[in-house]
Structures are given as structure tokens and as C-alpha cells.
Amino acid sequence: MCLGIPGQVVDFIDPAEHIATVEVSGVRRSISTRLLADDPVAPGDWVLVHVGFALSKIDQAEADLTLDQIRRLGKPFEEEMEAFLETSIV
């Protein structure tokens, strides 16, 4: 549960509720960007996602680095990636 997973913002499903679609390795899911309300994100931005919430803006190099690192961490973390991609909030 402690992972930060990088995702790229694709679009906003519900702008009023800060619900956005992000893409991770070609797979899309919805997340909340409410915690970045002070520093709004736009489609194309990369964010670090923790338990379904964008916690911080990052750049693409950081996103690549983090994804690579998660893949090296092994099975429990791959399972969290799967959970991230398979669950739904909307």
C-alpha cells in the first residue's frame, strides 16, 4: 500500500470532483487529483499516484525511473500494480 505509482493524466472524467483518467503502461484507470487542487494538473502531466490519489507532480524521467524500480521490487509490488489497474472508483 506504500507504493507511489506514476501515471500520465489523459483527461478529466469529472472535473468538479477532480476525477481524472491516468494511463500506466498502456492501461487506464480513474484517480482523484483533489490533493493537487493548489497546483492543477492538465492532460499530459505525470503524477505520482498513491492509493488512488495523485500526490505529487513529477516529470517523465522520474515516472520512467519509478516504474522501472517498482518492477524490480518483486511480486507483492507487482500485485499492487495489478490492483491499481484493476479496481475502480467511478
Next chain:
Amino acid sequence: MKFVDEFRDPAAAKQLLAAIADLTAADPERAYRFMEICGGHTHTIYRHGLEHLLPPQVEFVHGPGCPVCVIPMGRVDDAVWLARRPGVVFTTFGDMMRVPGSAGSLLQAQAEGADVRFVYSPLDALKIARDQPEREVVFFAVGFETTAPSTAVTLARAAALGLTNFSVFCNHVLIEPPLRAILDSPQRRLDGFIGPGHVATVTGSDHFHFIPDEYGLPIVVTGFEPLDILQAVDMLLTQYRQGRCQVENQYARVVRPQGNPAALQLLAEVFTVRDSFEWRGLGWIPASGYRLSEAYADFDAERRFPLPGRRVADPPACECGAVLRGQLKPWQCQVFGSACTPEKPIGTCMVSPEGACAAYYNFGRMHRAAARAVALGGAARSGPVGTATRPA
């Protein structure tokens, strides 16, 4: 240096290791014990065998920053009690499922018919509450400042939707009080901290000034790549070399000095700090946990349900407390790898993948003897690990 080739940038790793060797070479008698606060760092250290790449004077000490590991048994019992209550859908992060309470785990409760559901996000739990208005949905909230804002947003959303069938069993904790408890301990033997990158994303790196200012120790807020951790060690040693003692931010590509203001504001609105909260191994620590604020009292599972709230001592065989305080290495625990394994854990540190014991176990150090051989082998590491006197 057999592990170095696994690094993303082996040349950079070798360069950092050479710099670290240089910084420690001047005084071979001087040992440094650096506590990595966050369980994510512990995992990276073991996964990449970092402790074996560093000079023997540098030792990693594992800290209290695994949110699953610090939940005391009585709170797990309360969670199991909630899960077994008729009509309740009990939602939890997967990591908490196998944490043993005094009368079994959530996983066992599920096997016996309780409706326990694993969620990735608190918003998943909220969705279940919206989809099933006839059920009482409870979310088992655990985590430090990194995770608490997500619960806060979820509660704000639940209030806006006027949901009456959603509540939170709040076990969110703060990072500063347990660090102070460790720093105030007479047994403390630490020379600095590898600071928690994700917590600092919310709190800001400035939050950690109390460590140099009040305790005279350096801290470097650090990212989660193995190279990040090597760089943090280099930065800590450089502070010693140059006679500095400061908060430094190695993870500036993500962490801001002031943190995330929107998240901090939500924490202030939705939560209040408890007078005291019980930590596994650390006991009751004043002002160390969150509960829901008065404005959100209707969503507080502790007010909605008559929880048993029984305090349960840790199992006598389990030494998670000493591991969480950095006083014992996982392999020094009597039950490590024998009675306590990831498949059948006794203690929390063996359950979570971020727990020090699970990380140690999962990377080939399954038996205490083998772990000891790894830790003490080769160039006969000196310092506290080598001189530990626990019976084999």
C-alpha cells in the same frame, strides 16, 4: 560488488560507493548507524543488498515507518470484530488482511463468512457504499501522513454525498512522535536518518528540522531507488565530514520544502490529533495518531459501533517492537524464519512486504543461521551487528 550490475546506472553506483569509501576511510574506527524510517527504503536496501555494498562502518538501522507493522494487536481485534458484525462490509488494504490479531486475522474472518473486501483505494470503499446502500461499509484506514489525506478526501466526498452507510475505522498515524520516542530513548545509538520520501511529499522536508535542531542529527529526505539511498548515505557522511548537521532533500524531484498544502489543509479539517495512540512495540505515544474531527463524527466507526477496544499485549515470542525501534535486526528475533514466516506470520514485520522481517526473509535470508552468516560473513562486519549477543 556483485549486485552493482543490477543498478540502473552501475557507473553512478560505483562512483557513489567510491565516495562513501573515501568518506569512511579517514577513520576506520568511526561507525555510522543510519536509520531508514520508511519500510519502502528497507525493502530497497534488502532487495539490492545495499548493506553489503557499503563499508563495514556504515550500518542501516530499520525504523518505525511501516504503517502495517505499527498497528497493535488490540486494533486488529477491533477490525476483526467490525468485520464479523452482521450487515457490515469491511474494506481494507490487502496488506492488513493477514495481520494476526489475538483471535485470528481478517483473512480468517473472511474464510469464516465475514464480508471482508480488499480495496486499493479508500475511494473503492466509498464506491461500494454508494452501490450497496443497504450495507454498512467500513474502511480500515491505516497509514502515515502519506495516506491520511486520501482518507480525508474520501470522507469529504462521503459527507458531500450525504452517505449514511459509510464509516472509517481510523488508524492513521504521524511520523514525528515515534521518531521523537526513539530519539528520546536512552538506548538510542543513531548517527542520522534516511528520511521518508513519500511522507515528506505531504509534510514537506522542512517538517524534519526538529531532528538536527533538537537532537543534533542529520537527515536526508530520500527517494526509493537504490541509487537514491546510496546518495543519501554519501550526503549524510559529507555532512559529518564538513561539520554540518542539517535537513537535506535528496528527493527534490518530488518533495517540496513545504510539502503539499492542499493535503495538509484537508488533514486539519477532517482529523484531530488523538491525546495518545498505541503503537506496536513502542507503546502509547502522546499526540501520535489521528481520529476523525467533530465535523466528521458521523463517519467515525469508533463512535458508530461499540468496539471492544481491548488492549492486547504482543505475543511474548514476537520481537517486532525491538525491530521497529531499530534495536534488533530481524534475524536476531527468536522466531524469525522458524515459527514466524510470511506464510504464517506471528508479528506484523513479517506480514507487510515493507516490513523489515519480510524484506529480510524474501531475499534469501530464510533461516536465522543463514541470515547471520550473510550479515556477519565475508569481511567480518564490525560494529553493533557483529557484536550482538543474542543466543543463536
